[in-house]
Amino acid sequence: MLSSGGESGSCSKDMAVELGDEPHVLVVDDSLIDRKLVERLLKNSSCKVTTAENALRAVEYLRLGNDTLEGTVSEVNMIITDYCMPGMTGYELLKKIKESSVLKEVPVIIMSSENIPTRISQCLEEGAKMFVLKPLKRSDVKQLKWHLMKCRN
Amino acid sequence: MDLVQLQRQFVDYKTSLYHEGFLDEQFTQLQELQDENNPDFVVEVVSLFFEDSERLLNELARALEQQSIDYKRIDAHVHQLKGSSSSIGAQRVQKVCIAFRNYCEEQNVEGCLKCLQQVRHEYSLVKTKLESLFQLEQQILTAGGSIPIFSRVTKLLKGIYLLSSLSLYHIFSV
Numbered sequence: 001m002l003s004s005g006g007e008s009g010s011c012s013k014d015m016a017v018e019l020g021d022e023p024h025v026l027v028v029d030d031s032l033i034d035r036k037l038v039e040r041l042l043k044n045s046s047c048k049v050t051t052a053e054n055a056l057r058a059v060e061y062l063r064l065g066n067d068t069l070e071g072t073v074s075e076v077n078m079i080i081t082d083y084c085m086p087g088m089t090g091y092e093l094l095k096k097i098k099e100s101s102v103l104k105e106v107p108v109i110i111m112s113s114e115n116i117p118t119r120i121s122q123c124l125e126e127g128a129k130m131f132v133l134k135p136l137k138r139s140d141v142k143q144l145k146w147h148l149m150k151c152r153n
Numbered sequence: 154m155d156l157v158q159l160q161r162q163f164v165d166y167k168t169s170l171y172h173e174g175f176l177d178e179q180f181t182q183l184q185e186l187q188d189e190n191n192p193d194f195v196v197e198v199v200s201l202f203f204e205d206s207e208r209l210l211n212e213l214a215r216a217l218e219q220q221s222i223d224y225k226r227i228d229a230h231v232h233q234l235k236g237s238s239s240s241i242g243a244q245r246v247q248k249v250c251i252a253f254r255n256y257c258e259e260q261n262v263e264g265c266l267k268c269l270q271q272v273r274h275e276y277s278l279v280k281t282k283l284e285s286l287f288q289l290e291q292q293i294l295t296a297g298g299s300i301p302i303f304s305r306v307t308k309l310l311k312g313i314y315l316l317s318s319l320s321l322y323h324i325f326s327v
Contacts, residue, residue, distance in 0.1 A: 031233065031236055031237060031240070032201055032205070033198060033201050033202060033205065033236075033237045033240050033241065034236065034237075034240055036197070036198055036201070037183075037186070037198065037240055040186045040191065040194060041186065044186060044188075084232070113232075113235065113236050113239060134236065134239065134240065135179055135182070135239055135240045137182060138182070138185070
């Protein structure tokens with residue numbers, strides 16, 4: 001079943017991870033505490049986790065992943081990013097991801113400590129699959145995984 | 154003090170921390186992330202919070218001493234402190250941060266200084282209380298007992314929480 005919504009609908013079937021393998025999630029957040037929290041939440045939910053302390057590191061990591069592979073395959077199955085980060089924001093990172101032919105199908109989740117409706121709609125319009133208020137909870141991870149599973153099928 | 158007394162003291166103390174607003178639901182979420190594979194998760198995250206907060210409080214004091222105050226910078230620090238306190242469930246610290254940010258926006262130096270004092274106070278309170286809580290846990294474990302599990306039901310049913318917690322520690326007492 002394809003994902004619905006305002007942004008590009010389909011999820012690539014060329015994803016490198018086979019069904020049954022642990023999904024690989026990239027977590028981007030400048031707060032060490034929040035990185036640890038989200039990592040634990042995801043690992044407890046059978047996900048493989050890589051963390052990045054800012055958007056630049058995330059961009060570097062994602063490009064590195066692509067360089068080692070032929071063709072158009074993404075190393076990660078999902079990206080969760082904080083909105084407010086020094087330098088490049090989560091929104092700017094989202095835009096960069098959507099501009100990439102390889103990564104644009106990877107579901108992106110935006111986290112924020114602030115509930116600002118214009119911010120939320122801006123992110124969703126740009127193609128974020130979900131906008132979550134921090135701190136992340138187990139119920140959020142359940143929803144997240146649903147998006148992950150949808151994309152993998 | 155015997156084990157059962159220790160466990161009772163632990164439950165009462167922990168209950169009071171929630172009751173008095175020092176900790177909120179997020180602290181419970183943190184504990185639920187801890188298991189046999191990650192037995193020190195809560196202490197690790199709380200220690201990070203202590204380090205981070207102390208650094209931020211020093212930065213804030215420094216920033217407010219300047220001749221020309223950089224409110225954007227102050228706001229950024231308070232935003233970080235608000236975030237980390239929210240992430241571990243340190244509710245009273247988080248609340249002061251919200252007020253602090255409002256004063257930043259107004260560029261009100263008096264208000265900011267007042268909030269810095271308040272946030273320092275709340276931080277030192279929650280730090281002391283969390284350290285006491287961890288100490289009690291350690292004493293229980295050393296005495297060979299297990300830590301009474303704090304369920305959400307216990308918190309919600311304020312009227313009978315004491316009863317529930319008493320029966321809980323009965324289940325876990327050695």
